[in-house]
């Protein structure tokens with residue numbers, strides 16, 4: 281069953297923000313009703329900007345049921361402008377009622393390897409069954425022009441990690457170099473993954489992912505390896521980032 285939906289939103293950033301946030305609010309309502317909580321992972325960059333600004337004023341969300349993680353995080357102090365969770369805290373969580381005990385920052389006081397292990401322990405507070413890979417209700421992913429997502433970069437050994445849930449990265453080509461990131465076992469176990477792609481700089485990589493050259497022998501790009509086993513995969517693209525897709529998609 282192909283569980284991928286490609287939504288090309290032609291109405292500009294505001295319409296895209298509205299559609300993405302409507303999707304999040306709907307999945308959050310379903311999760312809260314059926315499981316009593318909503319577990320979500322934020323990526324950094326433009327996806328976080330779009331989602332935080334779009335969710336901040338919503339009144340149809342049970343914020344007390346949310347558990348907020350980051351799909352990847354820079355290994356910096358929480359006061360550092362590069363901190364993904366600090367951005368989400370400042371731009372969204374400070375404006376709504378998510379309990380601080382339900383927000384999971386990294387521990388920047390330990391080295392990046394220990395921070396990855398600490399993050400697994402934080403995941404296990406919300407997903408305690410160690411026989412199961414954590415199953416997030418919702419993950420928000422961005423992608424770079426090189427096809428990276430989270431802090432999983434082309435050609436990086438982390439792409440092959442199939443056991444650890446979180447790994448340290450010390451050579452990120454996107455600064456800063458030291459990060460932690462969820463791995464594919466977690467990404468592909470989610471109930472719903474949204475990929476947000478905007479701007480012409482992403483057009484080539486989106487074409488490669490969604491309309492791959494059948495004769496290509498290139499390894500799949502990191503964002504193209506996101507394919508939830510049973511969950512939904514929803515791409516939200518604007519017209520600029522979708523501009524190289526064939527007419528049947530665009």
Ligand SMILES: O=C(O)[C@H](O)[C@@H](O)[C@H](O)[C@H](O)COP(=O)(O)O
Pocket residue numbers: 323324325326327352353354364421422423424428429430431454
């Ligand atoms: O922490 C990070 O750097 C992000 O999680 C990263 O994976 C981001 O999502 C992409 O680099 C796209 O960023 P833009 O959408 O801002 O280009």
